[in-house]
Amino acid sequence: MAADTGDFPSFTFGEAQLDTAILDDLASQRVQPRLSTNPDVLAVINNSAKHVTDLLKNDGKIYGVTTGYGDSVVRAVPPELVAELPLHLSRFHGCGMGRFLTPEETRATLAVRLVTLVRGWSGVSMDLVELLANMLRLDILPCIPSEGSVGASGDLTPLSYIAGALAGERDVLHKGEIKLSREAFAQEGLQEIILQPKEALAIMNGTAVMSALAGIALEQSKRLMAAATRLTSMCSLSILGNTRHFDARLFNAKPHQGQMLVAQRIREDLAPMQENHEAVRMQDRYSTRCAPHVIGVLQDAMPMLESVLNTEINSSNDNPLFDPETGDVLHGGHFYGGHVCMVADTLKTQVANLADLMDRQLATLVDTRYSNGLPSNLSGATGERAPINHGFKAVQIGVSAWTAEACKLTMPASVFSRSTECHNQDKVSMGTIAARDALRVNELTAQVAAAHMMAATQAIELRLKSGDLTELMVGPRVLAQVEKVRALAPFITEDQPMDVILRDVTAKLLTGELSVSF
Template identity: 55%
Template sequence: MKSTNTDTVRFDGARLRIEDIGALSRRERSAELSADPAFRRRIQAGSDFVARLLAEDGVIYGVTTGYGDSCTVVIPPELVPELPHHLYAYHGCGAGAMLSPEQTRAVLAARLASLSQGMSGVSVELLAQLEGLLKHDILPLIPSEGSVGASGDLTPLSYVAAVLCGEREVLMAGVQMPAAEALRQAGMTPLRLRPKEGLAIMNGTAVMTALACLAFERAEYLSRLATRLTAMNVVASAGNAHHFDAVLFAAKPHPGQQQAAARLRADLASEQPSRNSERLQDRYSLRCAPHVIGVLEDSLPFLRQLIENELNSANDNPLIDPDGERVLHGGHFYGGHIAMAMDTLKTAVANIADLLDRQLALLVDTRFNHGLPSNLSGATGPRAAINHGLKALQISVSAWTAEALKQTMPASVFSRSTECHNQDKVSMGTIAARDCLRVLELVEQVGAAMLIAARQGVALRRRIQPDLVLGAPLAAMQAELEDRIPLLVEDRALDKELQALIAAIRERSWSLYEQA
């Protein structure tokens, strides 16, 4: 999976993890195509087999025939070399926002991982060209819209194929330029795709899988952040820490739910139950937080399996068996597993936003926050009348939460018959992945707002309970938040602080519990 040099991710057909793709996307590690002779012989064997079939007048879909519904169209032998270039040319019809640099690097890595399985009939030179794009950070400008998720991510991946051949536009060192110029600056030569290679690049699930890898990492972090925020909100609202008792959670043994409760127990170790003896039970958004967060925690191992199996698969069509020397026609470009993973993940994550939104609604309301000032305003005396605390922030959190919840309509059920009914059942996996990323973006905004609220709420609780003792994890978190965010006393715009906190969440600035 990895070389002995931890600064590289080695592509040799061995299994990669989600974290490998994430590290490559952030340029924390570099890509290395294996130089192992056995690996390279296997790759070359597939390419040689395709060449031999062509020389012997073999019929290969997408090599000696047209594509999709045009598979009955026989390509004259003298035109076969042109076919791969026609494939990426006519698929150059993407629209929408361009993938970000991080997303684009992940796409390149996911496609290289699949082709390195050695069942796509491509040359070592093609793999090296993909490696070169990653090493020199030559990033194809890939429109995010236009894929139905079968036959794979055809349209967005056409932009990768074109760039390998020196066509279309790229970003290099943050500057947009023609692909041919970027390759020249990197000392690379544009490819002339061999038969089957255009299909091998484009007919796969690399875009949806790449986005899924990035979504998974963000969701995993948000789960831990939501747990820490819940602990702080229990403190701020003088809640009952005994709701997270180990014996209680042993009675309902969902592992992720138990883990969330254990994390809350660790955070609240120095806390006492509520001083209000009449309030034995907090409202659900606090008491049932492990049950909400636990759904996400328990989903993550299953979703990891789906995403990593797709990442480590040969997923174009047809596949080339270099050992048995067979051409295998199938449908591995179908992105149903990624579609299901992303539809599931976005629902679990949106529920985290809903949980935090409800916690904030309690914290700002004097009917439910057990002695805290209205809207968590820090103003006192006569000036309290003209200050509004987090009133507007709570409205924004509700807006972001509502939008996240609205986005949870599953994409996978919206299959459309396309391409003259050849692609008559499609996955919509890339749309599901894009939807999931949008939900994550919104929930990260909610999380940033809740960091402001938690910082404010704990500080205001200390006014009421000067002897309040925080456990070490919460004390450290509160101290850092106080360094970042001044106590809100007089009304002020919070947008700059909010944006800085959103960025900090996306950079995973806080070490929260054990790392995955």
């Protein structure tokens, strides 16, 4: 691969473990991909390809190389047709539907598959590995439909679009244009490859799409968790709430570590308020008082979810595998995405709970019965202009709709296993569907968080204007958050459309551009 350009940090495939944070950075091009030039790494890849060649020379039987695929494993492929079989696999799986993966999701998918192939268990050539690495480096992105995978035998149909692109046959996005991959390769001085006997199967028969999507969803979930935590602080301030709900002694009495951390962050946000304010109510409503107990569930689950997903990303998850030392063919089921599905199903349930929490907090802010003196719907209009202005009334309705849709998507995908492919794939993971659901739940929850962030910022500024709060009481951490929001969204005095602003704030919350720091 050519030398890196620019000042971006790099990640070297074949020399380091890929975790979800680096995967997210690769997907967003904050990290530059490189392929190892270490002779030991390259030797393992070359030896893996040699194992396949040697087996074929010795008339060895290899699933998907000298046999048909799936239930057609009982069908022997004549030696003179073995070379054609990989291209047929990529072609007959070209039946994907639905939206195309975004550039970020596609880069993540390429990265995850590359990690697997450089481990040397998959029987692919150096030519394939180098071309795949160059596609990632040069941003030659296969157009991958998101629908059509049941999550075992891996992501066959979506990954066929990568295999076909490597062979020069599929569309890619390159320099802002859709074109055939062979055209993009030619423009970059590259050449498509002829897929060798195991290579289409090695590309396609794994968990790269679901793992990539789940990895992005996990990193987004961290940002949404942080946003929900900060918004709880902002809501408590806005309703002149009881800061002692977050007392350290309370949480030492029920010491879930994640829950304790969430309470600590809120407590530190509210420390200036506690020193200068007496609460209006002895006990605030559950959406404020119990927020650490809601957010803390995801915070406590996150290390385990991250560990499971990182293990999957750094695994050899195709079939068959070749022992790098002996060349023995190992037929198994590592393409099964059950662990990824568990991560995604867990994420979408817990993130939807964040949406529900934030929805209830916002409902408290806009309702004069519960907001302890804030204007109706947080309208900034006063005097004779007040009757015709409705502030965040419709936004709160939208938040309720987005929350309902997020909650609707939390049904576990794994329990909807279908028997497919002549009952060969008779128990499948549904991991890719779960991962797509998780991304959609994140998007809806980010919309809720964006609306709440704008509303809570408005509420705090209304309190500052009325004198109910001072900047000393709000404190530097929350004031810094208010300033970040105000750089994107105005104070609402006269009614105005907010959709463009909401979209911008939503996108920036998901990517971390609108940061929430503790």
